[in-house]
Amino acid sequence: MPTAYRHSGLAVTEHTLDVPLDHARPDGPTITLFAREVTAAGREGEDLPRLLWLQGGPGHRAERPDAPGAWLHRALRDHRVVLMDQRGTGRSTPADRHTLAAHPDPAATAGYLARFRADAIVRDAELLRRHPAAGGERDRPWTVLGQSFGGFCALTYLSLAPEGLEKVMITGGLPSLTAHADDVYRAAYARVLDHNARYFERYPGDQRLLDEVAAHLAGNDVRLPTGERLTVRRLQTLGVLLGAAATFDRLHYLLETAFVPGPRGPEPSDPFLRAVESAVSFAEHPLYAVLHEAVYAQGGRPTAWSAHRVREEFPAFDASRGGPLRLTGEMVYPWHFEEDPALVPLREAAHLLAGRTDWPPLYDPDRLAGNRVPVAAAVYHDDMYVDREQSLRTAAHVRGLRAWITDAHAHDGVRVDPGVYDRLLAMVRGEA
Template sequence: MTAVHRHTGLVCTDHTLEVPLDHARPDGETITLFAREVVAAGREGEDLPRLLWLQGGPGHRAERPHAPGAWLRAALRDHRVVLMDQRGTGRSTPADRRTLAVHPDAGAAAAHLAHFRADSIVRDAELLRRHLAADGEEDRPWTVLGQSFGGFCVLTYLSLAPEGVEKAMIAGGLPSLTAHADDVYRAAWARVLDHNERYFARYPGDQRLADAIAAHLAEHEVRMPTGERLTVRRFQTLGMLLGATATFDGLHYLLETAFVPGRRGPELSDTFLRGVESAVSFAEHPLYAVLHEAIYAQGGRPTAWSAHRTREEFPAFDASSGGPLRLTGEMVFPWHFEEDPALVPLREAAHLLAERADWPPLYDPDRLADNRVPVVAAVYHDDMYVDREHSLRTAAHVRGLRPWITNAHAHDGIRVDAAVFDRLLAMVRGEV
């Protein structure tokens, strides 16, 4: 099924198709996959190559063209861009507390959610690629561009179906091919601590303010506008904002709205609480929380709430230690499934996924070592979300991968500066 609409110089064609929930059982249960193909107005009749955007996440829908990242307008100069809502997100069949409630128990819900990782996303993409070529077009490979978790998906694509890829570009998303989640989070905790130091060095007055907010939350039961309680540990998760150019400074302007005079003394303002609520809630992307550790799971070891366990090795994040408050990053903890109403119904399924030990591999190291697809990657030197050293080891392993190491951009570089896309495209074309 297709639908076409036009706006702001773009022609958008919507596509939906049915794909197997479990690609190993193509005749079994199906779910809907949605994708939007975008082309510059006036060029819709041209034979432009397709570029598939693989969104960061997990659990985030593809961006919408009414508010595009910097890369999209640049990509549309030479491509038809395909914005695919990864399974479980956006207009693809959703996976959230309401839809998962149809399963008879947590075990069934967890088994369902196990099919929402990069391997299934890539197989969906291959079905979509062939679907788009069904109207007499040549079934030709496309260029893929993966940002953050989308870059992880690119390496899975090159492992499972490299014949579907003509060129590959990755922005801030080169994962380790072999590291356990514990290795990933140990490295991440150190980077988050470093970003805390940078933030409070830029805004030294915010240290006193953050400490005062934490003390207030420890002494009072504070409710956000939705009625959810804001605890100290949930307030600490605002640290996820520290890794992106677009939000690093925004945290300062949120904190400065924190206190207003109340009847019994200082109180946290509704402006502040609404901003915090928007930043820390998983209501719009529950899969991010449910699958965050599963995206690193391969082989026979469960993740077993890795971020929660390894945090004990970094006492600076203990809000009760008496030291200056330190904000956590994108980590997901078991208590999220007790405090966030969007996640509470998924608690048992999340625990089962954390205990699972038989995850299939996501990457084929041998195939990647013999890779024949041109592939380039922006490795952000100070990336808070993806470890630089893990990325460089992977870059050295993948045959022909050309890394571009830069300290001029944060994790969201390709979204805020079109020059990142232009550089990657020139690299993958062999022009630089």
């Protein structure tokens, strides 16, 4: 039986169901899918249309309704909202160094994880949509709101099961339909350099401080609270904070705690190391690291550690060359699986996934060209994570997709401003 409770003006019902690990083998092994259905308290009995939130990632659980983003409170005025923990995350059957240790070898682990991409997430969502206990007894299509990687999933949904969709809203998540991971990261590195420039223009004193931290790490064995060494290249991954409005300035307040006086001179403070560990560790979302490049993989060409290879084309990120240190973005590198304790046990499986050549397609260009589902997408002009030009080429290919190009928001616009949701909803309704 579903579990139901109320708090903070919300009525929440929890659902679990078994879904096939491999949707091509519906009678094969199963995993558990978990979702929360949220309505405004007092409206549980109303026949509200359902909206499925597809969160960013890959490998991130759905938002918890104890700390909702701006979009959720706004969405509850019109919808019954479904927060689905995508397979491998949250309360769905987890995929991490503990659970994956049950597989007999890295090849089995890699084969298992290859079934955790957008195509499987969409098939899971379709089973949830039709599940009687989750309101699917009438098999009504629902609206999807896809943020970042959730937008990628929405395009896969339109490709595989458009009959399940009434409307689609996408924020910062229109992927290229055909680009190889090399093309994605080549464009991404240039954008990350632009965000570095913006950051150090706002906080010019932080360049000296960051360089001092890097010099200290290069000459000393500095350990994070979890015990592993903090290297310069791992420090550089703090640049992931530069892509969202909610975290852009957080880096400044992190750096201002960098040093305290020690017996032999300045040394990194405990608050600084704890904050860095929280920002750079994949312990809470290991699938993000394992599958990050796989979300771009289609056809016979492997990703082959694309971000690592393409980085060589951008010498500004090479800390050994001297000059001001530049921070990277959300890229994942093979050395992550040597330095992050949450990833070390998954190293061989990650290498196998990077070499995989039989990835199935994630998008159906012909079906998208004939799309009949109303679609609106916010394309953030200066998005650090998703390339604007690649997004616009996709927008032009999807029949009926209406794009809103804005420089008023960063990648997390829908989380911080309910006006983003308002605009997209009006667009798919034909009111704007």
